[in-house]
Amino acid sequence: MQKDESRKLILDTMESMLEVQLRSVRRLKKDIAQNREQERTSPQKRTSLSDLCIDILTSEGRPLHLDTLVELLKQRFERSTDRDSLASALAKKARRNEYLTRVAPGTYTLQNKPQE
Numbered sequence: 001m002q003k004d005e006s007r008k009l010i011l012d013t014m015e016s017m018l019e020v021q022l023r024s025v026r027r028l029k030k031d032i033a034q035n036r037e038q039e040r041t042s043p044q045k046r047t048s049l050s051d052l053c054i055d056i057l058t059s060e061g062r063p064l065h066l067d068t069l070v071e072l073l074k075q076r077f078e079r080s081t082d083r084d085s086l087a088s089a090l091a092k093k094a095r096r097n098e099y100l101t102r103v104a105p106g107t108y109t110l111q112n113k114p115q116e
Contacts, residue, residue: 049073049081050089054099054110063109066090 056072066087073079090108094100100108
């Protein structure tokens with residue numbers, strides 16, 4: 001009789017352990033599925049138009065007018081924008097002295113780096 005009770009106790013313990021392990025595995029599978037879903041639905045981070053304009057001004061190495069920047073954005077990065085929106089964004093950066101300087105109406109260039 002003692003032997004049967006010991007077997008039952010061992011089997012009950014094993015069953016409990018397996019149930020806990022199974023719940024853990026199912027939870028992990030659910031977490032993996034949720035992470036995959038989030039990766040698929042999370043938007044890709046886009047580079048701002050003003051950052052793209054800074055790239056263009058860097059590569060051109062000269063001041064450019066807004067109309068030229070709008071055209072180069074379309075050609076190089078396949079990004080279309082409203083001229084007024086771009087003018088507002090670049091003017092804001094120029095006012096804050098962030099990378100850009102306005103050299104003429106609607107014309108921007110990169111700031112000179114401070115001399116060391």
